Amino acid sequence: xxxxxxxxxxxxxxxxxxxxxxxxxxxxxxxxxxxxxxxxxxxxxxxxxxxxxxxxxxxxxxxxxxxxxxxxxxxxxxxxxxxxxxxxxxxxxxxxxxxxxxxxxxxxxxxxxxxxxxxxxxxxxxxxxxxxxxxxxxxxxxxxxxxxxxxxxxxxxxxxxxxxxxxxxxxxxxxxxxxxxxxxxxxxxxxxxxxxxxxxxxxxxxxxxxxxxxxxxxxxxxxxxxxxxxxxxxxxxxxxxxxxxxxxxxxxxxxxxxxxxxxxxxxxxxxxxxxxxxxxxxxxxxxxxxxxxxxxxxxxxxxxxxxxxxxxxxxxxxxxxxxxxxxxxxxxxxxxxxxxxxxxxxxxxxxxxxxxxxxxxxxxxxxxxxxxxxxxxxxxxxxxxxxxxxxxxxxxxxxxxxxx
Numbered sequence: 001x002x003x004x005x006x007x008x009x010x011x012x013x014x015x016x017x018x019x020x021x022x023x024x025x026x027x028x029x030x031x032x033x034x035x036x037x038x039x040x041x042x043x044x045x046x047x048x049x050x051x052x053x054x055x056x057x058x059x060x061x062x063x064x065x066x067x068x069x070x071x072x073x074x075x076x077x078x079x080x081x082x083x084x085x086x087x088x089x090x091x092x093x094x095x096x097x098x099x100x101x102x103x104x105x106x107x108x109x110x111x112x113x114x115x116x117x118x119x120x121x122x123x124x125x126x127x128x129x130x131x132x133x134x135x136x137x138x139x140x141x142x143x144x145x146x147x148x149x150x151x152x153x154x155x156x157x158x159x160x161x162x163x164x165x166x167x168x169x170x171x172x173x174x175x176x177x178x179x180x181x182x183x184x185x186x187x188x189x190x191x192x193x194x195x196x197x198x199x200x201x202x203x204x205x206x207x208x209x210x211x212x213x214x215x216x217x218x219x220x221x222x223x224x225x226x227x228x229x230x231x232x233x234x235x236x237x238x239x240x241x242x243x244x245x246x247x248x249x250x251x252x253x254x255x256x257x258x259x260x261x262x263x264x265x266x267x268x269x270x271x272x273x274x275x276x277x278x279x280x281x282x283x284x285x286x287x288x289x290x291x292x293x294x295x296x297x298x299x300x301x302x303x304x305x306x307x308x309x310x311x312x313x314x315x316x317x318x319x320x321x322x323x324x325x326x327x328x329x330x331x332x333x334x335x336x337x338x339x340x341x342x343x344x345x346x347x348x349x350x351x352x353x354x355x356x357x358x359x360x361x362x363x364x365x366x367x368x369x370x371x372x373x374x375x376x377x378x379x380x381x382x383x384x385x386x387x388x389x390x391x392x393x394x395x396x397x398x399x400x401x402x403x404x
Contacts, residue, residue, distance in 0.1 A: 015085035015159055017043045019053035020075065022061055022091065029055060032090075034296050035263070039090050039112065041214075046119050046159045051084060065104070066097050072104045079105060086159065088115055091264070095144045110159070113140060113266040118159055120269065128190055135183040136268040142176055194278065204245075205253040205385050205392075208283035210308065212300040213260025215291040216323045219368040221257040224248075224378070241279050248382040251389070256283070261307045263299075270310065277311050284388050286318045287381070292351070292365065293327035319384060320363035321377065322352075326370045 019039050023032040032055050040050040054075055056067035065072050066089060075087070086108040093101070093111040102109045110118075117137050124130040209217040225244035243256045256279045270277070280286065288304060290297050308314040328348050346354070352365050364380055366373040 015048045016051050016083075017048040017159070018075070018079065018084045018087045019043070019050055020067060020087060020089045021053065021055050022067060023055055023057045024061075025059050029057070035090055038263070039088060039115075042112075042115050042119065043088060043159070046115060046122065048086075048159050051082070052078070054078075061091065063094075064097065064100050066091070066093060066101065069104075072101065076105050079107060086110060088112070088159075092266075098144070112264055115159065116262070116266060116269070131183060131186055131190070133269075135180065135187065136266065136271075138176060138180050138183065139268045140266065142173065142180070191278075205285070205389050206256065206279075206283045207246075207253050207285045207287060207381070207385065208256045208258055208280045209287050209289060210258060210280055210304060211260060211289035212291065212304055213262050215260070215289045215294075215300070216368050217257050217260065217289050220287070220289060220321070220323065221255065223368050223371075223374060224381070225255055243279070248378050248385075251382045251386050253385050256280075261304050263303050265307065270307075277313075280308070280316075281311060281313045283313075283316060284392075285384060286313070286316045287321050288318050289321045289323050291324050292322040292348075293324040293329070317384065317388060318361050319380065320361050322363065322365045323368055325365050325372060326367040 019036050021032045021036045021039070023029045027035075033053075036053045036055070040053070043050045054067075054071065056071040058068060062068045067075075079087075084107065087101075087105060087110075089101075089109070089111045091111065092113045093109070098109050098111070117133070117140055120133045121130075121137065124133045209220060211217050221242065221244065225246050241256055241258050243254055246253055246255045258277070258280055286308075288301075290301055294300060305314065308316075325348060348365065352363075362380055362384060364373060364377050366377050368374065
């Protein structure tokens with residue numbers, strides 16, 4: 001008897017990635033650099049290694065090459081001396097742009113949407129989440145089917161190549177459309193089940209955690225519910241909505257942790273995650289969590305607010321919770337420095353007063369990991385939930401035995 005042993009590589013080589021962004025009249029170089037830093041974090045979350053970035057200055061994106069033919073030649077010259085596995089662009093590219101850029105650079109090209117979809121595919125654990133992601137992937141793939149034809153064999157792997165099922169649906173547009181139709185039907189059935197579950201919980205006050213991805217929503221969920229949800233310093237660590245019953249003193253309520261938002265979140269993902277976002281739409285109170293240590297936290301707040309507007313949930317009572325104060329860095333200005341103060345030059349105390357004065361919302365600054373100001377947060381949350389409960393049920397006293 002001959003025994004054959006095959007070595008399985010459990011630690012595949014990480015792909016090297018070149019990043020490309022565009023600075024325009026409405027997006028300056030500083031913002032583009034910040035966005036490329038976020039794109040690099042997305043690449044790392046997907047398992048790649050960002051090695052360099054290029055920024056092109058144009059009034060608007062070139063319809064054929066995105067960055068212009070001159071910049072493409074510069075990028076090609078760099079790749080000739082520093083081979084990379086792929087190039088990721090920070091905006092959504094049209095199928096025509098992708099074909100043109102691939103032809104010039106002679107390497108694999110993906111855009112921001114494809115990268116985010118790949119991360120969602122890696123993070124999806126439950127059947128429901130996988131169905132949502134597969135639908136979004138197929139809708140993204142449909143207009144790009146010709147370009148992707150040779151990219152979807154089972155043997156191939158890597159960032160952006162994680163197929164939505166490997167069932168050979170990609171070889172024919174008709175079969176792909178049929179698959180999309182089936183997935184939509186499946187999600188409709190799941191949405192009905194989720195809606196029924198929410199109706200059974202309608203006697204309970206509902207609170208939803210919202211915020212940009214990687215701001216600490218799952219950590220706050222664990223803090224309040226004493227559960228042990230997965231929390232990691234990576235983007236989109238949580239895709240599935242988790243609901244827990246929480247009781248603070250004599251005030252019970254349901255707390256849900258939702259998928260994080262991000263700049264330029266693909267519309268197909270918003271649509272396929274409709275049922276997940278229904279937890280936000282039907283909540284009585286939102287806790288908008290902000291990473292105060294992030295240099296672009298102000299823009300992240302605006303992204304979340306815009307997403308809430310897009311899903312018709314912007315009018316909800318909201319608590320602004322500024323998290324990660326333990327990581328906030330303060331750099332005092334020199335006495336002779338007459339330049340305007342930046343976020344780094346403002347103390348946390350002054351920043352707190354600024355936000356409390358600017359936002360007509362209950363707000364608090366905490367560190368969920370270090371348990372800083374968490375007692376005050378629990379009391380504020382109890383008080384706000386109690387206020388909403390008494391407004392809905394005047395004269396009633398909440399009970400821990402309320403229906404779940």
